[in-house]
Amino acid sequence: MLELLWLLLPAAAASGWIAARRSADTASRRPPERDPAYFRGLNYLLDEQPDKAIDVFVRMLEVDGETVETHLALGSLFRRRGEVERAIRIHQNLIARPTLSREQRAQALLDLGLDYMRAGLFDRAENLFLELRDTKLLQEQALEGLRVIYQQEKDWEKCLQVAEDLESIGGRPLGLERAHYYCELAELARAAGEEDRAHAMLKKALGASKDLSRAIWLQAALEIAAGDYKAGARLLNRIAEQDPDLVPEVLPQLVECHRRLGQRRELVALLEGLLASRGEPAVLLMLADVVQEDEGEPAALRYVAQHLGPRPSLASLLRLIRLAERAPNAVVPDLMPVLRDAVERLLERRPAYQCAHCGFNAKTLHWQCPGCRRWSTIKPVRDLDH
Numbered sequence: 001m002l003e004l005l006w007l008l009l010p011a012a013a014a015s016g017w018i019a020a021r022r023s024a025d026t027a028s029r030r031p032p033e034r035d036p037a038y039f040r041g042l043n044y045l046l047d048e049q050p051d052k053a054i055d056v057f058v059r060m061l062e063v064d065g066e067t068v069e070t071h072l073a074l075g076s077l078f079r080r081r082g083e084v085e086r087a088i089r090i091h092q093n094l095i096a097r098p099t100l101s102r103e104q105r106a107q108a109l110l111d112l113g114l115d116y117m118r119a120g121l122f123d124r125a126e127n128l129f130l131e132l133r134d135t136k137l138l139q140e141q142a143l144e145g146l147r148v149i150y151q152q153e154k155d156w157e158k159c160l161q162v163a164e165d166l167e168s169i170g171g172r173p174l175g176l177e178r179a180h181y182y183c184e185l186a187e188l189a190r191a192a193g194e195e196d197r198a199h200a201m202l203k204k205a206l207g208a209s210k211d212l213s214r215a216i217w218l219q220a221a222l223e224i225a226a227g228d229y230k231a232g233a234r235l236l237n238r239i240a241e242q243d244p245d246l247v248p249e250v251l252p253q254l255v256e257c258h259r260r261l262g263q264r265r266e267l268v269a270l271l272e273g274l275l276a277s278r279g280e281p282a283v284l285l286m287l288a289d290v291v292q293e294d295e296g297e298p299a300a301l302r303y304v305a306q307h308l309g310p311r312p313s314l315a316s317l318l319r320l321i322r323l324a325e326r327a328p329n330a331v332v333p334d335l336m337p338v339l340r341d342a343v344e345r346l347l348e349r350r351p352a353y354q355c356a357h358c359g360f361n362a363k364t365l366h367w368q369c370p371g372c373r374r375w376s377t378i379k380p381v382r383d384l385d386h
């Protein structure tokens, strides 16, 4: 409640000051008993009786239009604190007043819309935001509210419309968002068996956000489903080149395309290129599969041992151990040093100390966490439990 008190004290002081100044001017223009009511409201707030306090403030509003801003601030404060019903009551009372200025009414409508959104009453919020959009007051905030609602409702057509409206009134660029809306529409079209529409939506997505990997990936899926593995592989390759983080994700489809095309040599060259540039564990595991399939387990074992590299992963180390188990007679030069080296590198990468509160990783024991500044929260990490 202290927060509310700080908000209202200046208002009370100011209204007292205005009242005093006015009574000095002309006794007849003195507003009716304003200050006692304010302090009664404050007392209710301090006694943790916010509903009685709201009653007092709302009644005061009926007699005094100068406290509109305070009511707006009080309403927002209740909403921020998660007391949405109280915020709604305050804003509804404000809107019901006939003497509000256009701007004040718009602000109260926007706030009430935000209250409704917070309460999950999206259709009511939508109506208020639509009204604001049409009156062209607080348009940007209203459109942003609509965009959030339509995203929540997965109404992608309306999302697109609102995003375009927002951009046209000079809001921030929403190319990435629009591209994802088109991708959503493309996925729906694909699920409904409308390939042509899906392709058209993806073209628009790439027009809104050039090279968006999601759109290219969806294009690849359409090509693969249509049996065009060559086009599929080309698109997936493009994703692997421009977005290396997605390599593990697109890898299975990429391998499948090359298998269908019977391009084993191209596939191995491609995978080795990816392994050399990124050292991606998923790529090494995929290569191990290919080698194992074509040349058997001893060959796969030798391959993994040779390519474990300077950044081994637990998954590739496990693969190596399993292959060694299954092919005990395979001749692998220096298998034990390779294993030892991999474990040493994994241990080196592991943080020695970690904050139990914020997860900050440290090489040495700090008594105060450099991340969250708490004391005695940094503990030694045991084995791999981080």
Ligand SMILES: [Zn+2]
Residues within 6 Å of the ligand: 355, 356, 357, 358, 359, 360, 369, 370, 371, 372, 373, 374, 377
């Ligand atoms: Zn910390």
